Amino acid sequence: MSRIEILGLTQQFKGHRAVDEVDLVIEDGDFVVLLGPSGCGKTTLLRMIAGLLEPTAGRIVIDGQDVTDLPSKKRNLAMVFQSYALYPHLSVAKNLAFPLAVLRMPKEERDTRVRDVAATLGLDKLLQRKPRELSGGQRQRVAVGRALVRQPSAYLMDEPLSNLDAKLRTATRQELSELHARLAATFVYVTHDQVEAMTMATKIVVLDAGRIEQAGTPEEIYHRPASVFVAGFVGAPPMNLVPAVAGSAAGVVTASASGMDARxxxxxVDERDVVIGVRPEHLRVADSATGALRVHGVVERIENLGSEQVLYLRAGDALLTARGDGLGGYRRGDAIVLGAALERIHLFDPETGRRLEWVSDSDELPAIEASVPIPA
Ligand SMILES: Nc1ncnc2c1ncn2[C@@H]1O[C@H](COP(=O)(O)OP(=O)(O)O)[C@@H](O)[C@H]1O
Ligand SMILES: [Mg+2]
Known part of the structure; x- marks a missing residue:
């Protein structure tokens, strides 16, 4: 059980700030996923939480205790790495017991813990095997088991699935979610894979260049991205982002770009530059006058993924993607109209990249204003 508070945490490498004043609260029992592109500071942040790397500035508080100056082994956290780092010459049972032997736990207690963990992870029948006699997925489970035996107060995982093939990753994602539910423990999980984040997290923290771009539930991150960066990073294919001009006509706020109009x-509002965002799966072939956004364009390409198609539409300077079933009948060169409903349209400030929110407050002159960031 652990509540982890991170206050102004910073890591300054020579001439390079890898983690930049990060504030974050990880509630007890959360499955927090630190998500971001390679090099954004995920591993550095996790290593500071684990006590493997001394922060340049900031504090780490676990269950009310400031642990910033405590060595790793006194924090009662377990870390699972990308490489399994199992001892090749030891059996699964001995690999699992190893962290307990280091703690000088009596053999009987050790054996009980190893048996319990093996049962939890379905490793009971593999206890006498050596790592080389296991599949990748089984090895990964042993690595998780080695964290489990210590009964830590929180689990820190750094891209633990990245060495597995696609099918096994899907299965293991499910196993980790179930394990989290069963243990009701705090998980802090690092990945650059948005699918892992969306499927397992109770809270996603999107990082860019050492800073938090947004922290929220998967739904918030997907449906209310706080910035162009988050909008473009989460979702595949990524959200369409088109520079446009907002203004108003006859009492209605509009946004337009070449080939594109939104009511x-x-x-x-005073005329201003915006970025219109709309996800490929929310662009539909417009069959009537409904829909707040309308895009007139010419089909450039169709990709057939079997269950659905991805359509590339040239509209003015923009190349938009639409995704869905039933786009397969179109051909290159077809002129079509795509539309999207009002609640599917996102607006961003091109200067700051931050989300713009419509504030229809009382008798104040309506304006498009930067939204209040979603609370961490
Ligand atoms: N020990 C180090 N010394 C100097 N720079 C480092 C060190 N470790 C990481 N970095 C740099 O800090 C940045 C963040 O690295 P890292 O936390 O590993 O990113 P991520 O895990 O998100 O890919 C990168 O630019 C990386 O090159
Ligand atoms: Mg990393």
């Missing part, structure tokens, strides 16, 4: 909300 958004009632109100007046």
């Amino acid at each position: 958004l909300w009632q109100g007046e």
